[in-house]
Amino acid sequence: MAICKILFFLLALCIWCGKCDVFYKQVGDEVSMKCGVDSNSNIEWKFNGVLILTIDGKSGNRRKGLSHIVLKASASGDILKVPRLETRDSGNYFCRQSGKQHIVHVVSVFVKPGPVLLQSSDAELHCDITGDPNKEVQWLRPNGQTYNEKNQVIHLKSVTSNEAGQWTCLVKDDLKLSVTLTVVGLQTTAVNASKGDDIELPCSLPQSVFQRVVGGTWKAGHLPKVSFPTLTNTPSKILHWNGKDLSKVNFTTGQLSTNFDVTLKNVQSTDEGTFVCTVEFDGEVRLSVETTLRVVDKHSGKTKQHLGCTLFIRTLSFILYGLKLWIWIAVGASSVFLIGLIIVIGVVIQRNKRMKKRVRKLRSMRQPLTDKDYCQCINSSYNNCYSVIEVLQHLFF
Known part of the structure; x- marks a missing residue:
């Protein structure tokens, strides 16, 4: 806070004196500052009062100072360049010979707790301007509309898919910083099974999130006597299922991440119904998703045919390396046909060559x-x- 006050005082002073340039740069950018003296003059650069380097105008000899800027700064004539800016590079750059000051503010944009958020969770969007915390910025929503607040930090409550997308922070007309929000929820699908089968009840997150899982379970109101496992997160942050009764429900005993599937064993008609998967996260965020189980007679020919078609269609729709499986099959079949056609053409050409050679030989005899x-x-x-x-x-x- 003291550094911010000092920078604010220096900024006001140098603007009043008319010998000050103010830069707003994004993390990773480069800034170039001009001293404003003859290239043959002696030049001394300082950062927040700490020497960066001195240059002897006649001999060209250089002496480096103790500032961390020395490690990456370069000087050519009376111009000082600082590449790969970090937030700690924000401050006052001073050329003693001309008395000119350059105030550099390094801007960073990020999301707390992270860019991948759970539905119904809270988030903070930061557009931090180091050394100038009171400067107003303009936020743009993913749909291009302006956000009503102009603070560097805005708070989003109970986010939904409407908040997902690219948020933009406008510091100046020529400086726009963006961050992308991803809002995810639990995913599942309805399942069909034949009597006596073991069927997997799906429940998962599409990708990892920053919120820690603290609990969760499966429930089925029509099966009050069935014992489902519960999610447990140990002090060492190892998430796993906790349960002892495996007579009806089976589950993995390994470490969990985004997959919370369980297996219902030896399903019967009485098992048919709705199952609810609930996962609890830090911040008192709780997500639930429902899946429906349909149990059919294993000996029903039409039903078996229907299940077979459904399974076949789901198999063809399986995503492999970004493309559906049926597309890979079509490409493979086309490739085999093309290779076979090339081989046949080659054999015919070779056969014609042999026939022509034989005719020429007979004519020569x-x-x-x-x-x-x-x-x-x-x-x-x-x-x-x-x-x-x-x-x-x-x-x-």
Whole structure:
């Protein structure tokens, strides 16, 4: 807080004197500051009163100071450049020869507790301007509408999917910083099963969240005697199912993260109904999701066919590396067909080459005809023309 007061005093003083530049830069950006003296003059740069470096204008010799800025700053002529800005780089940069000051404010934007939020949880959006906490900023919602408050920190209560998306903090016309909010909830699907099967009841988060899971369980109002496990988070932050009765419900004994599925064993018609998965998080946030179980007769031909079709469709709709499974199958079948076609074309071309080579060879073996070799094929002299017919058979058959 004391540093902010000092920076505010210096800012007011340098603006009054007319020898001050004010920069608002995003974390990671670069700032360039000009001393305003001849390049042959001696130059001394300081950061918050601590020496950065001095440059001898005649010899060009340099002497580095003790400021942490020395590790990345560079000077060319009377210009000082500081790349890869961090929040600790905010402050007063002073060139002694010209008396010119440069006030640098490094701006950062982030979300508490994190950019991935649970439905119904609370969040804080920060657009922190180091050294200038009272400066007003303008927030833009994901839909482009302006937020009514102009504070650097805004509070969102019980977030929903309407708050999901890119929020933008406008510090100046040329400085816009954005942060993306992701709002997630529990996911599940309805399930079908045949009598006697073991069926998995799905309940999961699409991705990890920053809120810690502190408890949870499964419930089924129509099965009051069935014992479901409960979620337990140990002091060492290991989340697992806690339960002893495995006669009807089975569950993993390993560490959990985003998947809270359990398996209902040997399902019967009486098990059909609605099951509720509830997960509790830090901040007294509780999410619940319902899934419906439908139990059918295993010996029903139509039902089995229906389940088979449903399973087949769900299998084809399975997402693999960002694409549905049926797309991968179609691409694979097309590739096999194309490869087979290329092989057939290659075999035909090779066969034609061999036929042409054979014809050329037979033609090269043929003796040239003379006047005495000609014959006339009549019934009485058939044997005299046999040699000619044999050659023609070799050529064309």
